Amino acid sequence: MGKRKSAVWADFEEIYEEVNGNKIQTTAICRMCKAILSARSAAGTGHLISYQKSCRKKVDHAARVQSRLAFNADGSVHNWNYNPTVARSELCRLIIRLDLPLGIGETEAFEDYIVHAHNPRFVKSSRRTTTRDLGKLFNERREQHAAADNKELEEAFKNLYLDEDEGGAVAASG
Numbered sequence: 001m002g003k004r005k006s007a008v009w010a011d012f013e014e015i016y017e018e019v020n021g022n023k024i025q026t027t028a029i030c031r032m033c034k035a036i037l038s039a040r041s042a043a044g045t046g047h048l049i050s051y052q053k054s055c056r057k058k059v060d061h062a063a064r065v066q067s068r069l070a071f072n073a074d075g076s077v078h079n080w081n082y083n084p085t086v087a088r089s090e091l092c093r094l095i096i097r098l099d100l101p102l103g104i105g106e107t108e109a110f111e112d113y114i115v116h117a118h119n120p121r122f123v124k125s126s127r128r129t130t131t132r133d134l135g136k137l138f139n140e141r142r143e144q145h146a147a148a149d150n151k152e153l154e155e156a157f158k159n160l161y162l163d164e165d166e167g168g169a170v171a172a173s174g
């Protein structure tokens with residue numbers, strides 16, 4: 001009796017049966033997939049070891065696929081979501097950094113570019129909305145960096161408001 005305790009048994013449940021008053025091992029159940037395999041001691045553990053190997057591969061693969069799906073489900077890595085609020089504040093940043101016209105977000109040219117190249121769900125942003133968003137962004141920034149030197153942003157914003165005062169509908173073409 002019992003010379004073994006092969007490492008393979010970590011992945012199999014040993015099933016014993018009473019045969020002629022003797023408790024003998026007859027089957028092994030894979031703990032990973034619940035497959036039932038013959039496991040009479042005379043048969044050895046070779047077939048169990050090779051079964052274990054292939055089953056572990058499948059289980060590992062399944063775990064990897066599941067984790068990829070999980071990533072998608074919680075949106076953390078692969079599942080990028082379009083967020084119009086983020087899009088609007090990013091548009092403001094772009095306008096400030098590149099000194100673009102305030103109304104660019106409502107132009108057909110900009111919409112075509114974004115919709116065809118990046119995001120079919122893009123929502124146009126009117127000049128008025130952009131101006132309001134910029135004000136919000138500016139106030140947020142000012143609070144965040146109350147002490148910091150914010151001249152560049154302040155300057156950019158002043159220009160934008162001048163632009164607005166000068167006559168409202170400069171760049172609105174779309």
Ligand SMILES: [Zn+2]
Nearest residue numbers: 030032033055
């Ligand atoms: Zn299995």
